[in-house]
Amino acid sequence: MERSDIIQLSKDLVYEKGSLIPLLQRVQQTEGYISEESIREIARLLKISENHIYGVASFYSQFRFQKPGKNKLKVCLGTACHVQGGQLLAQEVEKQLGLHSGETTPDGNIEYEEVMCLGCCAQAAVVEINGLIYSKMTSEKLIKKINELTSHSEISASLPVSEEELPQIVEESA
Amino acid sequence: MQRFNQIKQNALKNWKTITNSSLPVIYIGTASCGRAAGALKTLEAIQGTLQELNQPAYILQVGCIGPCYLEPLMDIQLPGKPRISYSKVTPEKAHKILQAALVGDDLSPSLAVGHFGDKEFTKETGIPPFFDLAMLKPQVRIILRNCGFIDPENLDHYLAHDGYAGFMNALEKGPTGVIEEVKESGLRGRGGAGFPTYKKWEICRNAEGEDKYVICNADEGDPGAFMNRSLIEGDPHAVLEGMLIAGYAIGANHGYVYVRAEYPLAVLRLGKAIQQMRQAGLLGIDILGSGFNFDINVKEGAGAFVCGEETAMIASLEGERGMPRPRPPFPAEKGLNGMPTLINNTETFGILPNVLRKGGKWFSQFGTKGNSGTKTFSLVGKARHTGLIEVPLGMTLRQIVFDIGGGTIKPFKAVQTGGPLGGCLSATHLDTPVDYENMRASGSIMGSGGLIVLDESTCIVDLARYFLTFSECESCGKCTPCRIGSRILLETLEKIARGEGVDEDLDVLYRVADTMQRTALCGAGQTAPNPVLTTLKYFMNEYQTHIHGRYCPAGVCTELFEYRIIPEKCPGCGRCAQVCSSDAIYGKKKEPYSIDTEKCIRCRSCYEVCKFDAIVPVPVSQPMKVEVTL
Numbered sequence: 001m002e003r004s005d006i007i008q009l010s011k012d013l014v015y016e017k018g019s020l021i022p023l024l025q026r027v028q029q030t031e032g033y034i035s036e037e038s039i040r041e042i043a044r045l046l047k048i049s050e051n052h053i054y055g056v057a058s059f060y061s062q063f064r065f066q067k068p069g070k071n072k073l074k075v076c077l078g079t080a081c082h083v084q085g086g087q088l089l090a091q092e093v094e095k096q097l098g099l100h101s102g103e104t105t106p107d108g109n110i111e112y113e114e115v116m117c118l119g120c121c122a123q124a125a126v127v128e129i130n131g132l133i134y135s136k137m138t139s140e141k142l143i144k145k146i147n148e149l150t151s152h153s154e155i156s157a158s159l160p161v162s163e164e165e166l167p168q169i170v171e172e173s174a
Numbered sequence: 175m176q177r178f179n180q181i182k183q184n185a186l187k188n189w190k191t192i193t194n195s196s197l198p199v200i201y202i203g204t205a206s207c208g209r210a211a212g213a214l215k216t217l218e219a220i221q222g223t224l225q226e227l228n229q230p231a232y233i234l235q236v237g238c239i240g241p242c243y244l245e246p247l248m249d250i251q252l253p254g255k256p257r258i259s260y261s262k263v264t265p266e267k268a269h270k271i272l273q274a275a276l277v278g279d280d281l282s283p284s285l286a287v288g289h290f291g292d293k294e295f296t297k298e299t300g301i302p303p304f305f306d307l308a309m310l311k312p313q314v315r316i317i318l319r320n321c322g323f324i325d326p327e328n329l330d331h332y333l334a335h336d337g338y339a340g341f342m343n344a345l346e347k348g349p350t351g352v353i354e355e356v357k358e359s360g361l362r363g364r365g366g367a368g369f370p371t372y373k374k375w376e377i378c379r380n381a382e383g384e385d386k387y388v389i390c391n392a393d394e395g396d397p398g399a400f401m402n403r404s405l406i407e408g409d410p411h412a413v414l415e416g417m418l419i420a421g422y423a424i425g426a427n428h429g430y431v432y433v434r435a436e437y438p439l440a441v442l443r444l445g446k447a448i449q450q451m452r453q454a455g456l457l458g459i460d461i462l463g464s465g466f467n468f469d470i471n472v473k474e475g476a477g478a479f480v481c482g483e484e485t486a487m488i489a490s491l492e493g494e495r496g497m498p499r500p501r502p503p504f505p506a507e508k509g510l511n512g513m514p515t516l517i518n519n520t521e522t523f524g525i526l527p528n529v530l531r532k533g534g535k536w537f538s539q540f541g542t543k544g545n546s547g548t549k550t551f552s553l554v555g556k557a558r559h560t561g562l563i564e565v566p567l568g569m570t571l572r573q574i575v576f577d578i579g580g581g582t583i584k585p586f587k588a589v590q591t592g593g594p595l596g597g598c599l600s601a602t603h604l605d606t607p608v609d610y611e612n613m614r615a616s617g618s619i620m621g622s623g624g625l626i627v628l629d630e631s632t633c634i635v636d637l638a639r640y641f642l643t644f645s646e647c648e649s650c651g652k653c654t655p656c657r658i659g660s661r662i663l664l665e666t667l668e669k670i671a672r673g674e675g676v677d678e679d680l681d682v683l684y685r686v687a688d689t690m691q692r693t694a695l696c697g698a699g700q701t702a703p704n705p706v707l708t709t710l711k712y713f714m715n716e717y718q719t720h721i722h723g724r725y726c727p728a729g730v731c732t733e734l735f736e737y738r739i740i741p742e743k744c745p746g747c748g749r750c751a752q753v754c755s756s757d758a759i760y761g762k763k764k765e766p767y768s769i770d771t772e773k774c775i776r777c778r779s780c781y782e783v784c785k786f787d788a789i790v791p792v793p794v795s796q797p798m799k800v801e802v803t804l
């Protein structure tokens with residue numbers, strides 16, 4: 001991201017160390033990841049070293065340094081989802097797509113992540129696909145969803161930024 | 175004051191236009207859990223039906239009322255009638271119920287789960303009162319009083335339900351008077367440790383500092399817990415009012431809500447609520463002419479469990495890696511930017527308006543001596559009735575799991591409390607009262623309120639392994655006991671789960687756990703061994719079966735069992751063969767099926783779909799190949 005874009009994003013922030021994480025979050029929300037160029041520019045703006053920024057950003061699981069895949073698939077492995085078979089869903093992803101957490105298919109179509117609790121534990125096991133949360137998932141339902149993703153690779157993959165784009169949660173009918 | 179009375183009168187008027195209106199009012203729970211069950215689709219159907227019938231009505235999108243297993247919940251209140259609740263309302267069902275109610279004046283009593291009116295109405299219609307449902311009857315709603323009843327995005331609704339009345343009382347009492355009231359209430363922090371709230375406030379009030387901060391801990395990192403999310407999504411102003419009261423009492427001017435980034439709806443609702451407060455003059459300079467200045471900002475977490483720990487949270491707010499710092503100095507003396515900082519849990523703040531509104535004495539009548547008041551829990555896992563509950567402290571686990579939670583379908587095995595730093599309690603603990611001291615005495619902790627019910631299909635060794643995977647991954651790496659200790663615990667548990675365990679491994683677990691408890695820097699490392707220690711203590715036989723019997727009775731550790739189909743129980747429906755992706759199940763319809771254990775990868779798909787409990791895990795028949803690992 002260029003300097004001017006970052007200045008635009010940080011309009012209401014004070015240029016101090018405490019603004020680093022909010023700024024990284026905004027950059028990632030806009031660009032989908034944090035590029036080397038963005039880190040360089042943030043370092044100059046906040047007057048801190050690039051090393052420091054990498055040090056901070058790599059501590060938090062939210063930040064990524066590679067271009068995101070087109071579709072985002074997340075499997076919840078929180079405790080409630082674990083006891084309701086979350087691990088089996090993760091295994092299914094590996095079997096179907098050959099992906100481990102943090103990996104993207106070679107064609108850049110599906111990015112996969114294992115997450116800890118999406119706060120819908122009473123509806124476990126849950127899976128999030130492109131911001132939509134699907135409840136009471138089973139391997140069978142997941143395979144169907146994965147097939148949809150691999151056949152129509154057009155499903156939009158934008159990050160939720162406005163109210164309309166917030167994760168909406170739908171129940172999978174059996 | 176006058177200004178407050180004015181906005182309050184206005185709010186009451188606006189609320190009454192809805193409740194006293196000649197139009198129907200339709201409530202729909204659209205918090206994250208409601209959405210999880212499809213509430214937004216139901217909402218669309220409601221809007222569509224009203225349009226089709228050309229019937230104007232109020233639609234209130236409310237927060238979670240608790241019984242998530244019944245969701246989506248839709249309620250209808252016809253003019254002059256009480257509100258009636260319907261469960262599992264799919265779009266089609268919504269259409270049917272609305273049409274019957276609005277056109278045919280038929281309230282579909284057979285589909286209703288409960289009403290909010292008086293007993294007379296039950297006699298008339300046969301619909302039970304909502305709060306008489308098995309899951310709700312033993313509950314007491316103080317913290318959750320507005321969740322499910324008001325539109326959380328409407329300040330007027332909160333004001334009309336005595337919102338900010340607690341803060342007004344606080345202004346009258348003065349800062350020390352407020353702390354007295356909190357002391358009288360006996361309130362203890364709901365973030366897990368149960369530290370007396372008034373004491374923390376007193377330290378913070380007396381600490382020197384040109385600036386002071388109030389931080390609301392809404393990081394809720396425990397997987398399987400969602401109480402704070404529900405409270406913020408359902409009644410954000412209650413939490414913010416609590417922060418306002420705290421800020422006033424300790425003399426702070428800045429507040430932050432540190433909320434998990436995984437909770438986008440909560441972040442959005444907090445932002446809206448803060449904006450409304452600023453507009454109403456409840457935040458900013460000289461609030462309501464009291465001379466008190468206060469502002470609140472939202473900070474999103476970035477996905478690190480340890481940031482729920484107060485000193486790590488401060489590091490994160492300062493733009494650093496979220497690593498804990500040694501205490502003392504405690505944040506109440508030297509916290510954010512080196513200034514006195516009060517950190518309380520979201521629920522602690524949510525309770526405060528009630529304490530200030532109705533008095534500390536009133537609050538302390540609930541619960542037990544030393545553990546006063548109510549506490550919310552997220553009741554999940556294998557319980558029949560999953561959802562969010564609020565009960566007086568001191569209620570027994572049995573009442574919570576069986577009366578409220580409805581028990582389990584397969585036989586009950588354990589209940590896990592306190593998240594990854596908590597423990598696992600067996601059936602013998604069911605009569606333990608849930609309070610800070612008793613939970614600790616049992617080896618677990620109360621934690622922030624996650625209660626995960628487990629039945630016999632959950633493997634205890636696997637569960638301990640699961641929590642250690644979490645702790646090992648979330649260890650910030652600063653201190654060696656936690657960084658290396660969690661790794662050794664995890665590797666040892668993995669070894670046992672693979673069937674390679676020996677008796678000495680149990681000693682390793684005890685020794686490492688003990689070292690971590692005594693020497694880790696922060697609470698995360700000190701308590702990370704809890705899941706291992708409690709399971710060793712209460713479920714030793716299951717460890718032994720894994721080590722000596724090379725068998726996982728729950729059928730979870732894939733190398734330690736194989737599946738069998740019990741011919742007498744299998745009617746030959748063929749579902750298992752259908753879902754098997756390894757072609758390991760064969761047979762003819764209407765005759766018992768069989769499993770080829772060579773081909774079976776033990777993915778559990780067949781076990782999950784079998785409705786007849788015909789598929790069971792049994793010990794592996796051939797002698798195990800024991801591989802030597804270094």
Ligand SMILES: Cc1cc2nc3c(=O)[nH]c(=O)nc-3n(C[C@H](O)[C@H](O)[C@H](O)COP(=O)(O)O)c2cc1C
Nearest residue numbers: 363364365391394395482483484518519522697698
């Ligand atoms: C590893 C770790 C994680 C924690 N996570 C949380 C959390 O998610 N929410 C919370 O309120 N407190 C959490 N705490 C406790 C906080 O450090 C702190 O005690 C609490 O927020 C104080 O609030 P209270 O006095 O209202 O309980 C955590 C503690 C540790 C050691």
Ligand code: FES
Nearest residue numbers: 078081118120121
């Ligand atoms: S454990 Fe998966 S949503 Fe909470």
